[in-house]
Amino acid sequence: MIARRSFIAATAGLVPLLAAPSVRAQAVPVRVGYVPVIGASALFTLVGDGSARQAGLDIALTKFDSGPNAVQAFASGTLDVLAIGIAPVAVLRSRGLDASVISAAAIGGSAFVAGPALASAFAAAGEDPARAFAAFRATHGRPAKLGTLPPGGVPTVALHHWLWKVGKVARDDVEIVGMGIETVQQAMLAGALDGATLLEPSATLVPDRNPRVKRIVNAPQMFPDVPGVVLSASGRFLAGQPAAAERLVGAFVRATELVRSQPARAAPHVQAILGGGIVPTETIARALASPALSYVTRPSTIVPATEALLAYQVELGDFRQAPPTAGLFNESVYERGLKAV
Secondary structure, three states: OOOHHHHHHHHEEEHHHHHHHHHHHHHHEEEEOOOHHHEEEEEHHHHHOOOOHHOOOEEEEEOOOOOOOOOOHHOOOOOOOEEHHHHHHHHHHEEEEEOEEEOOEEEEEEEEEEEEHHHHHHHHHHOOOHHHHHHHHHHHHHEEEEEEEOOOOOOHHHHHHHHHHHOOOOOHHHEEEOHHHHHHHHHHHHOOOOOOEEOOHHHHHHHHOOOOEEEEHHHHHHOOOOEEEEEEHHHHHHHOOOHHHHHHHHHHHHHHHHHHHHHHHHHHHHHHHHHHHOOOOOHHHHHOOOOOEEEEEOOHHHHHHHHHHHHHHHHHOEEEEOOOOOEEEHHHHHHHHHHOO
8 A cells, every 4th residue: 555655656746747748649730831921910829829729739830931932832742721822822723732711811911112202203193103103214214113022922913903904004114023022121121122012011110110111002902802811721631630620710710800809919929920029019010900901711701802813813924714713712611610719
């Protein structure tokens, strides 16, 4: 009896150590790739506030500075979930990749800003894009140099739509240069560009740092209801971990509501991912409430705008034929995920 009591006493301190691995084993590993934009804030929040762990998910985040690198990793099978614009996912699916959108995340997410000279031209032209860019070229003897993401990126498509369809800008009045998300921000701050499409929080941060840079127009006005970031999952992950996928959707919906209703609470978690230790949390909170975006989660909400976006990309030459949207939006996984909320 004494020996038994001694054994229990001696091993009592080991119980937490022995139990810990089994607790960790219950969390399903989920490899998630993302582009560093404000539209993915719900993802950053559910990782940062511990709700992913509470949902039994062990999320490993991988950052990509542009869409092409992200979709390449997704297509290779090294990622289970991708938080990115809708167009690359539609293209991947049309090429045979088994992937679908399990949740929308945001509408919009970017804005066009102008440096001092171009901002002055816009002010003098009454904010009319065609007149502003024409006046800039007449004054400076060259087209305005505009930075944006590489071809095919949703913010880039929105920029083209605003320039040619909305603003009726003469093509000779602008020069468009594609670059990475962070590179375009740095180029704008350095004065190397006359204007740029900036994703939030850069669209808030850059004018903060240089008040002579002006926000001209937000993405939803550049392309009506333009879909921003979506949460897409591979077919392999959905088949192998269906319950985990549903719990991810549930946690994502909860986190989206927190971002929408209490941006100040979500801001520290978003700042940890997007701020790089140098962007104030207050700036992130303002970016979360930016007019450049709104938050939605139900996939069917963005279907009409997605079809319009893809059709316009055919016109731009991004691809010959618009990828079909049939089967692209996985409403059933989303509905089951709502029950996990």
